Amino acid sequence: MKKFFLLLLLFGSFLYAASIESDKEFQQAIAKIGKEEKLVLMIYTADDCPECAYMKQKVFHDKTVEPFLNRHFVVMEKNVHRSSLPDGFDYFGIPTMFFIDKAGVKKETLVGSKRPKPFLEALHRVWGKK
């Protein structure tokens, strides 16, 4: 019986670890947000991904994008080859960007890179839907 409970606990902890709410990086992002009204932008990246580098190095720091991004979003990154990926956040291409509220609810998903202008428009749309 003890073994059964141990197995149940172990299985339960695996399930728990797979949810976004229990994800370490997500919890850190939520802690950063504090009491502010912000969304989490979780970007899936890979090492050999020029589109990911373009988003992180160029688009996120574009002078038209960065102020709005910092005001309303907290960015967290997950390398699909090195990080554990939360359950329910599957991807079909890299980069994939998920917009998630504090409760861990997925609001929208963007696949592939975007240039600054359409990316800013997407940010406005997602923020407007909040």
Next chain:
Amino acid sequence: MRRVLAALLCLGLLQVHGYDPEHLKQLLEEKECIGCDLRGADLRGIDFSGCDLSKSDFSGANVSRSIFVMADLNDANLSDANATESVFWKGTMQRADLTRIHAQGASFKGTYLEGSNLSFADLRGTKSWKANFSSALLKKTDFSDAELGDAKFIHNDLRSSKLTKSLLWKTYFSNVNMTKAQCAHAKKEEAIFDVNVTCR
């Protein structure tokens, strides 16, 4: 005359579509067709991922929205083909004849296009990150709005091609001829200019 044509059609001596029906059957059943005649065939929305289609003739065929992920299209002929929104991700298209291909919105991410003929090709709005265009013929190729980040252009003459609003972040240019306007656009986009880039 009408009777003669009807008789030839019945005997299968005249093929209205141009392609070889046996080759089309082989392609659809086995997903492999080397050196096949598929001219003008309707191949829309089919998944050919990983297939060996080298040396096959797809000229004038409709392959729009078809998927060729990691497919071998080396030495293939896709001239005048409709490849709108098709996916050639990480495929090989070396020495392929892609003259006048209509590939608007297609994906050539990580595709090897060395030595291919892309003259008069419509590549508007394509996603061609990390594609390799080395030694490709680019006469009047339309790259407008194309995403060419991290792509390679080595030994190319781009002067007659359109690069309007193309994304050239970290695009690598070496031993290429470009117009002054193209060079200015590429520099603004943070492209990498290696040796022998002529801007005139």
